Amino acid sequence: MxxxxxxxxxxxxxxxxxxxxxxxxxxxxxxxxxxxxxxxxxxxxxxxxxxxxxxxxxxxxxxxxxxxxxxxxxxxxxxxxxxxxxxxxxxxxxxxxxxxxxxxxxxxxxxxxxxxxxxxxxxxxxxxxxxxxxxxxxxxxxxxxxxxxxxxxxxAGALYVNKDMFDKNDIKVPTTFDELLTAVKAFRSKGITPMAVGEKDEWPGMWYYDMIALRTAGSKLSLDALNKKTSFDNPAFASAAEKLQELVKAQAFDQGALSITRDDSVEQLTQGKIPMYFGGNFDAGTIDASPMKGKIIPVKFPSISGGSSETSDYLGxxxxxxxxxxxxxxxxxxxxxxxxxxxxxxxxxxxxxxxxxxxxxxxxxxxxxxxxxxxxxxxxxTGANASVPAWDLYLEGADAQNHQDLVAKIFGKQITPEDFTKQMQAQVGANK
Missing domain, CATH: 3.40.190.10 (Periplasmic binding protein-like II)
Structure with missing residues (x-):
């Protein structure tokens, strides 16, 4: 899919x-x-x-x-x-x-x-x-x-939450990134993989980064960088890479995420194996046709302390x-x-x-x-001030693939947040 x-x-x-x-x-x-x-x-x-x-x-x-x-x-x-x-x-x-x-x-x-x-x-x-x-x-x-x-x-991107799993494990549905990390650690302590990502296909992991960047950098800075009006080598984009790295280090995702397809990751959600998944509205029909119908709800991606004040903006x-x-x-x-x-x-x-x-x-x-x-x-x-498309839709040609490849390195623990932004600017940014 x-x-x-x-x-x-x-x-x-x-x-x-x-x-x-x-x-x-x-x-x-x-x-x-x-x-x-x-x-x-x-x-x-x-x-x-x-x-x-x-x-x-x-x-x-x-x-x-x-x-x-x-x-x-x-x-x-x-x-x-x-x-x-x-x-x-x-x-x-x-x-x-x-x-x-x-x-x-x-x-x-x-x-x-x-x-x-x-x-x-x-x-x-x-x-x-x-x-x-x-x-x-x-x-x-x-x-x-x-x-x-x-x-x-x-x-429109949504954080899909299995409310039933949260309630049964007495864990709060996160509204801030700190609460998201707390939920990740709580589920891990109970032997439950908190989130899924089909990083074998690369774009699903890119969705996580792009959404986090929208929270740290805001829509204007994100669009300015995508339009090559400003640099990706910016603390706000490095912060997004750092936040994604925090999730990876906290074992939010399956250890074999790099070899899991997008379809397999969605199946983990619809079979009730994971409590959280960041995906798109295009997953709605699949969820409602699954055994998890009525148990999974879409919520806004959490706000990030020190990030953009545009906490209602969405990826899409x-x-x-x-x-x-x-x-x-x-x-x-x-x-x-x-x-x-x-x-x-x-x-x-x-x-x-x-x-x-x-x-x-x-x-x-x-x-x-x-x-x-x-x-x-x-x-x-409804009520959002702005939206930013998934970056691979906005970028042209090789730029889109280069971005996906660099995000994959975050999941593979092969790059630091600072090097990520430097390589983004070198490979995707203005005057590359």
Whole structure:
């Protein structure tokens, strides 16, 4: 499984759960408003929805569009996650990209924009579209003050806590990092591994560091470093490495964490073997489909004394997005289709527990929302001042991998916090 929401092992709830897709679209996306009423238009759309719930969600929304817009038909092509990354990069470079492009906001999309391959959407968004989206929904698809895509799914990190294990062992659920260390040591003293991380896949451990850095450095300093406006060789980032090192030294994680996959680590949580796990909202469906349903709750990652005062900010933000090929022959129709797809996929992913919405969801039946997803929206996303994407989504190319590799060295006890920040600046920072 991965955090892009393409292969969560829960079925998409259809039938009574499906809200009226036509009812949630704006007049600008209806078939009657299309400029192509007298001609036949085919729009190609590449995506990664190979498994449910994403597969059913995409097929449902595309089918609804095609039904309502007989003269503007969307034809999809689906590829597996990693294969898609290679495929779309090559297609964009060669000028062979589809009309509608699935992408990841932030660093993955930026090279496409820089190369002039993506259509800027600002002039198409003055019809009330922005008012239908949640605050910050366009942040990670805005480059040089221009909007180049529409997000439909966001991520939010949560500390998943097995409340039942805490209660049975008379241990307090942590709200500060000191309390987190206390809980780790208390569980260890009882022979229970406190936390899990699938560091064989590297990005899960990176999530721990990136979240801790958000608490020590804050969102502005984190984003400034990621945007190469300031240095990673900073005491705040060294403090984050030190805090993660403290968890490792306190044996918070399995001693074999470097050889454990992400799927295996999540299984430890869903089988009730560990009391804490830092993961994403994309884990919600898996948890609710497990024997631990109702026992595991999502809470904010603990605050850190002496760190940032922004204790409500979260790791995540807009992740999955749709782009329009700048070379498409039917720009107006393609933009209308992207608006329809993004708005409806936003609600469908939220309903199924596959993601969190980027569009307002007042017309969605809240009783049908996955309970953990609903709690993450209420307790972690709502009211937050800012979010910072997982760094491998924000960084470009080799920078993302270099960051993951350096974090892995913390888990492997192969690097000091000071050397970590120095190497981050040398390998990832400005003027590397």
């Amino acid at each position: 991965n955090r892009f929401g393409k292969n969560l092992a829960i079925p998409l709830l259809v039938g009574s759960m499906l809200f009226g897709l036509a009812g949630c679209q704006s007049s600008s996306t209806s078939g009657s408003s299309s400029d192509s009423s007298s001609k036949k238009v085919t729009l190609t759309f590449w995506n990664i929805a190979t498994t449910d719930p994403g597969k059913t969600a995409v097929n449902t929304v595309v089918s609804q569009w095609n039904k309502e817009n007989p003269n503007v038909q969307i034809v999809t092509s689906v590829s597996e996650n990693n294969a898609y990354k290679t495929k779309i990069k090559a297609a964009v470079a060669a000028g062979d990209a589809p009309d509608i492009i699935y992408s990841w906001a932030g660093g993955f999309t930026k090279p496409f924009v820089t190369a002039g391959k993506i259509l800027p959407l600002d002039s198409y968004l003055n019809d009330g579209t922005k008012d239908k989206m949640l605050p910050g929904a366009l942040t990670n698809v805005t480059y040089n003050d221009k909007v180049y895509g529409l997000t439909y799914n966001q991520q 933000g807009g992740a999955d997005c749709l782009l329009v090929n700048a070379a498409t022959k039917d720009k107006t129709d393609a933009v209308k289709a992207v608006k329809f797809l993004a708005q409806n996929l936003s609600s469908q992913f939220y309903l199924s527990g596959a993601g969190l919405p980027e569009w307002k969801y007042d017309n969605v039946d809240q009783s049908k929302i996955d309970p953990i997803s609903k709690q993450i929206m209420a307790d972690i996303v």
